[in-house]
Amino acid sequence: MEAPQNFEETARQIRRLGTILFAFFAIVAGIVLFLMVDPTLSVFQPKPKLEFSEVPESYPEGDFDKIENGIHLRTGFVQGEGLMAVVNNCTNCHSAKLVTQNRMTKEGWQATIKWMQETQNLWDLGKNEAIIVDYLATYYAPEKKGRRENLDNIEWYELK
Amino acid sequence: MDRRKFTSSLSFVAMGSILGVPVVFGKQIPMGYIPLGLQDPDPFELFNKDKQMVVLNDRPWNMEAQAHLLDDKVTPNKYMFIRNNGKIPENVDAEQWRLTVDGEAAKQSKSYTLQELKTKFPTYTYQLTLECGGNGRSEFNPPAKGNQWTVGAVSCALWTGIRLRDVLEDVGITSKAVYIGYYAADTHLSGDLSKEPISRGVPIEKALQEETLIAFQMNGEDIPLAHGYPLRLVCGGWPASASGKWLERIRVRDKVHDGAKMTGSSYRIPCDPVAPGEKVPDEKMCIIESMPVKSLITYPKTGALLKKGQPLSLRGHAWAGELEVKQMQYSIDFGSSWQDCTLDRPANRLAWQHFSAAITFPKEGYYEVWAKATDRDGNSQPMVLPGWNPKGYLNNACHRIAVKVR
Numbered sequence: 001m002e003a004p005q006n007f008e009e010t011a012r013q014i015r016r017l018g019t020i021l022f023a024f025f026a027i028v029a030g031i032v033l034f035l036m037v038d039p040t041l042s043v044f045q046p047k048p049k050l051e052f053s054e055v056p057e058s059y060p061e062g063d064f065d066k067i068e069n070g071i072h073l074r075t076g077f078v079q080g081e082g083l084m085a086v087v088n089n090c091t092n093c094h095s096a097k098l099v100t101q102n103r104m105t106k107e108g109w110q111a112t113i114k115w116m117q118e119t120q121n122l123w124d125l126g127k128n129e130a131i132i133v134d135y136l137a138t139y140y141a142p143e144k145k146g147r148r149e150n151l152d153n154i155e156w157y158e159l160k
Numbered sequence: 161m162d163r164r165k166f167t168s169s170l171s172f173v174a175m176g177s178i179l180g181v182p183v184v185f186g187k188q189i190p191m192g193y194i195p196l197g198l199q200d201p202d203p204f205e206l207f208n209k210d211k212q213m214v215v216l217n218d219r220p221w222n223m224e225a226q227a228h229l230l231d232d233k234v235t236p237n238k239y240m241f242i243r244n245n246g247k248i249p250e251n252v253d254a255e256q257w258r259l260t261v262d263g264e265a266a267k268q269s270k271s272y273t274l275q276e277l278k279t280k281f282p283t284y285t286y287q288l289t290l291e292c293g294g295n296g297r298s299e300f301n302p303p304a305k306g307n308q309w310t311v312g313a314v315s316c317a318l319w320t321g322i323r324l325r326d327v328l329e330d331v332g333i334t335s336k337a338v339y340i341g342y343y344a345a346d347t348h349l350s351g352d353l354s355k356e357p358i359s360r361g362v363p364i365e366k367a368l369q370e371e372t373l374i375a376f377q378m379n380g381e382d383i384p385l386a387h388g389y390p391l392r393l394v395c396g397g398w399p400a401s402a403s404g405k406w407l408e409r410i411r412v413r414d415k416v417h418d419g420a421k422m423t424g425s426s427y428r429i430p431c432d433p434v435a436p437g438e439k440v441p442d443e444k445m446c447i448i449e450s451m452p453v454k455s456l457i458t459y460p461k462t463g464a465l466l467k468k469g470q471p472l473s474l475r476g477h478a479w480a481g482e483l484e485v486k487q488m489q490y491s492i493d494f495g496s497s498w499q500d501c502t503l504d505r506p507a508n509r510l511a512w513q514h515f516s517a518a519i520t521f522p523k524e525g526y527y528e529v530w531a532k533a534t535d536r537d538g539n540s541q542p543m544v545l546p547g548w549n550p551k552g553y554l555n556n557a558c559h560r561i562a563v564k565v566r
Binding site for chain 2: 095101103105119148149155
């Protein structure tokens with residue numbers, strides 16, 4: 001009864017060899033594909049700092065909704081209660097920048113939502129509406145500016 | 161990883177595998193062209209804009225200049241503000257492009273190819289001031305919603321095209337014609353293709369003016385995509401939203417055009433003045449026509465430090481919508497006294513005018529240089545904010561720069 005044992009042993013060896021060969025070719029194919037895509041291996045070089053970073057291109061797994069220094073990085077929204085309801089409902093059609101550059105009272109934000117629902121295809125926000133309006137009215141409330149503000153943020157420079 | 165490097169070394173097959181769909185006609189894509197799906201989100205590169213331009217919004221794209229960037233007499237593309245209401249059209253094919261003229265007050269419906277428009281009608285070039293109706297909105301109190309433009313949503317480029325008047329005459333309009341409305345190829349932000357992002361227009365009198373163009377060139381070249389390639393209506397001196405980009409259709413109306421952003425409170429101000437913050441019903445809001453008198457100091461940039469006795473050469477531009485600017489003045493004492501600037505005549509009607517002055521400061525200290533233009537009808541720029549309006553339009557308050565003498 002040695003022959004069947006030998007046969008099984010040979011079959012095992014062939015299978016092992018097959019696995020090794022497959023793994024080898026998979027690795028080679030992986031390297032070739034990588035070089036095709038990135039021949040200069042730039043992915044291993046330090047990333048240059050981009051001046052325009054408001055729209056980062058991708059996020060490592062788990063960093064998608066990262067908050068740093070009280071700012072939701074992906075959108076620029078201030079951290080606070082209702083943040084994710086705002087992110088999920090207010091950045092589908094337009095950029096978060098259209099929200100964050102504006103300042104309105106509760107009434108104003110409410111009216112803006114109503115206008116978007118009536119004319120811009122915004123959906124019914126259901127119980128999220130109160131959460132969203134509260135968030136916006138809290139963190140994006142108007143400041144009193146008077147009839148004319150002082151000139152500020154001046155970068156002084158020597159004029160030749 | 162650098163996207164440009166990444167895509168330049170990619171085959172179209174590989175591009176297809178990244179996009180998740182094959183790149184149809186991949187072989188026909190010109191070398192160096194990057195499909196929109198892979199495009200670098202750097203708007204300065206995308207639109208050939210200077211890095212000092214300020215992005216207000218990236219969906220839709222809205223970008224403005226700073227005062228000192230607008231120093232050129234003719235605004236180059238790199239310093240020209242971008243105001244979009246919807247998505248910029250993709251895959252514009254100038255060969256297939258058609259302009260259709262129709263409407264209740266048109267004698268027929270007629271359609272033209274670009275080639276027909278260029279060869280059938282005489283071509284004119286004018287320098288035309290285009291200012292966003294909401295330029296200066298950021299200063300209003302209480303604040304008005306929308307893009308918070310500061311001072312840089314204005315330009316004065318050279319536009320080349322044919323007169324809208326000539327095309328309307330070729331089509332034929334009836335005595336019932338009151339307004340024209342434009343329709344364009346941009347699409348609504350919501351993705352709803354049945355919705356127009358913007359469809360505005362002008363009264364027939366403005367449409368028939370010599371300077372109202374259907375333009376196909378800006379500054380001697382094809383109009384850049386972000387500014388309306390291949391065809392743009394240009395109505396100088398009016399809110400720039402009247403100058404429809406990516407123009408496909410002109411409708412001759414027997415009533416005031418009622419397209420998107422013509423009605424409600426869009427591009428309208430209270431018919432009668434109101435107190436700041438007052439609620440104004442839609443029926444009390446009137447359409448903005450000619451833009452008001454305004455000016456901008458484009459040299460020096462705010463923040464100049466001068467030595468005692470060092471003279472300052474001031475310069476900039478002034479404009480007044482349909483009117484000419486007749487006087488330009490500056491003040492270095494917060495509006496107590498005003499001195500005249502040298503003011504040039506416009507290159508043509510509806511072009512901005514250049515001003516200059518040589519200023520000497522009496523002693524050391526902090527100064528603000530204020531600029532004030534006065535139009536032919538005697539209207540001047542206010543030193544504080546002009547009449548408050550719910551949407552924050554038409555802020556023509558004096559432009560100010562800060563100067564220190566040491």
